[in-house]
Structure formats: structure tokens, C-alpha cells
Amino acid sequence: MFRAALRDLQWRKKRFVIAMLGVSLVFAMGLVMTGLAESFSAEVDRTLAGVGAKTWVVSADASGPFTSFTPVPVDAIGDPAASPVMVLRQTLVTDDGVRDIIVIGAEVGRLGSPKARKGADLSAGGQAVLDEDLDVVGIGGSLTVGGRTLDVVGTVSGQRLYAGLPVVYTSLTDAQAMAVDGQQLATAFLYDSVPTEVPEGLRVMSVGQVKTDVLRPLDSASSSISFMRILLWIVAATVIGSVLYLQAMERTRDFAVFKATGTSTASIGFGLAMQAVVLSLAAAVLAAMLSLVLAPLFPMHVEIPGSAFLLLPVITVVVGLLASLIALRKTATVQPALAFGG
Numbered sequence: 001m002f003r004a005a006l007r008d009l010q011w012r013k014k015r016f017v018i019a020m021l022g023v024s025l026v027f028a029m030g031l032v033m034t035g036l037a038e039s040f041s042a043e044v045d046r047t048l049a050g051v052g053a054k055t056w057v058v059s060a061d062a063s064g065p066f067t068s069f070t071p072v073p074v075d076a077i078g079d080p081a082a083s084p085v086m087v088l089r090q091t092l093v094t095d096d097g098v099r100d101i102i103v104i105g106a107e108v109g110r111l112g113s114p115k116a117r118k119g120a121d122l123s124a125g126g127q128a129v130l131d132e133d134l135d136v137v138g139i140g141g142s143l144t145v146g147g148r149t150l151d152v153v154g155t156v157s158g159q160r161l162y163a164g165l166p167v168v169y170t171s172l173t174d175a176q177a178m179a180v181d182g183q184q185l186a187t188a189f190l191y192d193s194v195p196t197e198v199p200e201g202l203r204v205m206s207v208g209q210v211k212t213d214v215l216r217p218l219d220s221a222s223s224s225i226s227f228m229r230i231l232l233w234i235v236a237a238t239v240i241g242s243v244l245y246l247q248a249m250e251r252t253r254d255f256a257v258f259k260a261t262g263t264s265t266a267s268i269g270f271g272l273a274m275q276a277v278v279l280s281l282a283a284a285v286l287a288a289m290l291s292l293v294l295a296p297l298f299p300m301h302v303e304i305p306g307s308a309f310l311l312l313p314v315i316t317v318v319v320g321l322l323a324s325l326i327a328l329r330k331t332a333t334v335q336p337a338l339a340f341g342g
Contacts, residue, residue, distance in 0.1 A: 016275075019243040020283045026236040027287035027316060032294050033229045035304030040218050042303050043160040044211050047167055050159045051104065051112050053190035056205040057082065057198050062187070064205065064213030066102070066161060071185035077199060083111040084186035086175040090145050090168075094136040101134065102160075102167045103145060105175020111190045114169040116154025125173050129154040131166035133301075145170075146178030161214060163221065164301050236283075237319045244276055244324045272324055280320030284313045 057077065062070035065087050074084045088103040106112030108122050114129045115121060119139040122129055128143065128150035137143050142151050150170055159167040176182050189202075198204055205213075215222070255268055288309055295302040 016243070016279060019239055020279055020286065023236050023239050023279070023283040023316075024286035024290060026232050026239070027283055027312065028290035028294055030229050030232045030236075031287060031291035031304055031308055031312065032298065032302055033225050033232065034308045035291070035295060035302040036298070036300060037222055037225045037229075038305050038308075039301045039303040040163055040215060040222060041211075043158060043164070043301065044214050046157075047159040047161055048207050048211060050114055050156055050167075051085075051106075051190065052115075053083075053111055053192065054207065055191040055194050056207070056210050057189040057191065057195065057202050058187065058205060060201050060203045063216075064210055065188035066210070066214050067217065069179075069187060071180060071183075071187050072202070074184045074186050077189050077202065079189075079195065081193075081195070082189035082191060083107060084172060084189055085112045086172060086179065086185070086187050088146070088175060088179050090178065092134070092136070092143060092145055092168075096136070099134065099136065100165050101130075101145070102162075102165050103175055103178065104167060104169050105172040105178075106169065106190075107172045111192055114154070114156055114159075117157045119152075119154030121154060122169060122171060123153070125171040127151050127153045127170065129156060129169040131155065131159045131168070132157055133160060133164070134166040134168065143168075148174050148178055150174065160301070163218060233315070233319055236316075237322060240276060240279060240320050241324065241326055243279070244272060245326050247272075247275075273321060276320035276324035277317055280316035281313055284316040287316075288312060 056065055058065050059070040059072050062068040065085075069088070071086070077084075084107065086103075086105040088105070090101050090103045092099045092101050104112065104114075106114075106122075108124060113122050116129050118132070119129070126149070128145075130137075130143075130152060132155040137152055139152055139154060142149055144150070145168065148170075150168075156167070156169070161167065172186070173182070176185060195204065258268055291304060295304060
């Protein structure tokens with residue numbers, strides 16, 4: 001039956017190639033959806049790692065340092081180990097239009113001040129280190145944010161929030177000038193350890209809690225992407241199942257001959273299952289290549305994890321085998337007497 005299944009694939013190669021192309025495109029979109037959802041989390045991890053704090057302290061009235069703007073006096077905490085920062089949502093007007101950005105103002109040289117991947121770190125007020133995705137200005141240029149003109153001295157990589165908003169680091173004094181007319185206020189305090197206590201009116205947040213809060217506004221988008229991915233798997237299963245079912249319908253007399261000559265139903269079913277596996281694995285390989293082509297075409301960042309490429313063949317084989325169940329049931333109902341019909 002193994003050889004017969006391979007010969008049948010060769011005989012109907014056009015149909016299988018068309019089916020493989022269709023299924024691979026669906027699986028490629030599934031990979032892209034996976035990478036899109038993964039990018040939401042990955043960019044937050046990189047940004048929080050770039051800030052470098054182990055613990056965040058914010059106002060008790062704030063949901064988090066990035067999702068709400070609730071400033072408190074810089075001297076409210078009274079702990080020299082705490083590094084005050086101010087986080088802002090701002091816009092940057094460029095020749096290409098308006099860009100939304102996240103501004104993080106930190107005291108120069110203290111926790112929260114960025115480590116530039118290219119160029120130099122912040123060394124004084126009036127400077128900025130920005131994510132390289134904000135390609136409207138390079139190192140040595142300048143940009144105007146919130147009425148402040150900042151000289152770009154360095155860049156970081158992959159530090160974005162809210163599905164692609166690039167981060168711009170500046171000094172705390174510049175951020176205060178943008179948002180609160182230079183008042184000595186901060187929206188969060190950073191620690192490189194867990195503080196034993198904080199003043200009343202403030203609360204402690206771990207890095208995990210900050211990440212959860214940042215991703216909260218994207219819950220609907222993430223759920224929609226997950227739902228779309230499930231629909232894509234269903235479409236792929238439908239395509240594979242329809243191809244195998246039509247093939248089983250066309251080979252009804254062949255199956256009857258096999259049974260009449262002593263071939264078991266299990267052996268015939270194994271041949272169909274093998275065809276499903278071959279189709280699924282070929283589609284998985286092509287899908288991986290297509291996803292790498294499609295990902296850069298998306299307007300949002302798509303970061304397909306390596307685990308998704310390793311898991312894809314497993315998923316495709318499972319989907320293919322499940323989709324072939326209808327065809328397998330068809331082989332079980334074929335009567336050997338049909339081989340001797342007119």
C-alpha cells in the first residue's frame with residue numbers, strides 16, 4: 001500500500017501541488033499571525049530589559065507606569081536608591097506625517113538611562129537616544145518633541161511598546177519640561193532590588209506586573225489574532241480533507257479490488273494517512289519559506305519565534321491526519337464485491 005499511495009500521488013500530482021500551495025499559504029499566514037502576537041510580548045520584554053529596573057514604584061492611583069499618567073513629587077519617596085523617571089505618550093511631526101512615540105525621561109547616568117547600541121549614551125539634557133525603528137532622524141540629527149529640541153546621540157534596538165510605538169529616551173528634566181512645565185515630578189521610581197517599604201500613596205510593581213499592564217490594552221487584538229489563527233487551521237484542515245475525500249471517492253473501485261485481494265482496511269487507511277502526512281509536511285516546508293517572505297510586507301512588526309517553525313510540522317501532520325478521517329471512513333465502508341461489479 002505504501003508504493004500504491006506514492007504512485008497515486010504521482011498520478012494526481014497536479015491536484016496535490018495545487019492543494020499543497022493552498023495549504024502552505026494558509027499555514028504561512030498562521031505563522032505570520034503567531035509572529036504578530038509574539039511581537040507584542042517580545043517588544044515589551046526588550047523595553048523593560050533596556051530600562052533595567054527590577055522593581056517599579058508608582059502612584060497607588062496608577063494602573064501602571066506606561067498606561068496612566070499620575071505624577072508624584074520626586075522627593076515623595078525619600079530614598080536615594082530610587083531613580084525617578086517620567087513616562088509620556090507624545091507625537092513627533094515629520095515630513096512623512098505624525099509618528100506616535102513613548103518618551104522615557106530618566107536621570108542621566110542612573111537606573112533607567114539607556115545603554116545605546118549605536119552612538120553614545122545620554123550625558124546631558126537636550127539629548128535623546130531613540131529606537132532605530134524611528135528612522136526619521138539619525139545619530140547627529142535633531143528632533144522636536146513636546147516643544148523641546150533634542151540632539152540624537154545614540155540608538156537602541158527593538159525597544160517599542162503598544163504594537164510598534166518606538167521609545168525615545170531623554171533626560172528627566174527634558175521630560176518634565178515637556179509635560180509639567182519643569183516641575184519636579186515623576187511618574188515612577190526604579191529600583192534594582194525590591195524595596196522593603198514605600199511611603200503611603202505609592203505601590204510596588206514587579207517587572208511581570210508592569211508587562212501585564214502594558215499588554216492589557218492589546219488583549220482584544222491578541223484574542224482576535226488567536227481566533228484568526230484557529231480559523232486558518234480549520235481552513236487548512238478543510239482543504240486537506242476535501243482533497244483526500246475526493247481522492248477516496250475516485251478510488252472506491254481501487255479500494256474494493258484491494259479488499260477483494262486480501263488487503264486490510266487498516267493498510268488502505270495507512271496509505272491515505274501517508275498521503276495526508278506527505279501533503280502536510282510539504283506544505284509546512286513551503287509555509288515556512290512563505291512566512292519569511294510575507295512577514296516584512298506587514299506594516300506591523302512580525303517576530304516569528306523559532307519554536308513556531310519547529311512546532312509547525314507537528315501541527316500540520318496532526319491537522320492532515322484529522323482531516324483525512326473522512327476519507328478513512330470512506331475506505332472502511334467499501335465492499336469487496338464492488339470489485340466484481342459491471
